[in-house]
Amino acid sequence: MNLLDRFFGRQPKNTAVEAKDRLKILLAHERVTTNAPDFLPMMKQEILEVIRKYIAVDKDQVKVHMQRQQGVSVLELEVELPQGQGPAGKSASLSLA
């Protein structure tokens, strides 16, 4: 901001902060979808089949997520068990180095 701007009280907006915030939200979403390994859908299907062998669960009751953090990838597996087959909303997760 130069002196004339300052004299007339024109304050520039800090747009860089908005850029950073938008990027953080966008990339948190995109990293989950676009960076998922190719084998993820197949693995999800196989995991689902194994669980179905023992418990009657719906396709959408099993959620598989892969997240990249600094230095590690985290594979998150969430299985919603139906009533009477164990505590509801039970979930398990494992980490891949």
Place this chain on the structure above:
Amino acid sequence: MSKVIVVTSGKGGVGKTTSAAAIATGLAMRGHKTVVIDFDVGLRNLDLIMGCERRVVFDFINVINDGVRLNQALIKDKRVENLSILPTSQTKDKEALKQEGVQKVLDELKGEFDYIICDSPAGIERGAMMSLYFADEAIIVTNPEVSSVRDSDRILGILNSKSRRAELGLDAVKQHLLVTRYDAERVTKGEMLKLDDIVEILAIPVLGVIPQCSSVLSASNVGMPVILDEKSKASDAYKDAVSRLLGEEVDLRFLLPEKKSFFERLFRRSA
């Protein structure tokens, strides 16, 4: 042991070719035998930036597909010892860059050079994928601007999943962040993403910060890698980056605006 380093970004126009030319030249100036390869088949420009466009007889694609010897296509730089350029072809044939062919050329270059710098085209098409596939290290060129940072993030994801090192389960491709067109004055005013923001988002170590500098355009006008312009700030910044690439610890420069005189401050118009 020679190293294959890709200079990539996803987004176009951020300074990949300028950076590939400067860093390759810098490595050669430091005494390392270096070759810089243009992977932008159909839209070659490295030859122009390096100032050797009139010396191109055979190219990378001729070596892969037409039985031309590598030494017939390599162009020795006239200013810097130890530096060679491998230009690409202007063909429209997208299939010209065959993986086995690229591997063969790289293997042969490894016998002769310490550093093989691969100048990637923009995008994530074949040329870009081939340029990063064989890389040991990657220099991610990023502008302090939202679309560039987003595309860099995408390229990092591809390096981690689609490179040869990822496919074979070897040590990951070593990643370096090179921020170009950095305008410290606008950063101070809050108009431009600052280095710390970009590092926080992309989470990779910084190789260098190249300030916005008129010398970059002037150097490309005359076909000279900007690192050879002794008076330019961009040249100093690229030299620092080369030192860091060679494992030296060098403090970052050009992160703060230059002090201006009272009259400059009073009458300067904002960009």
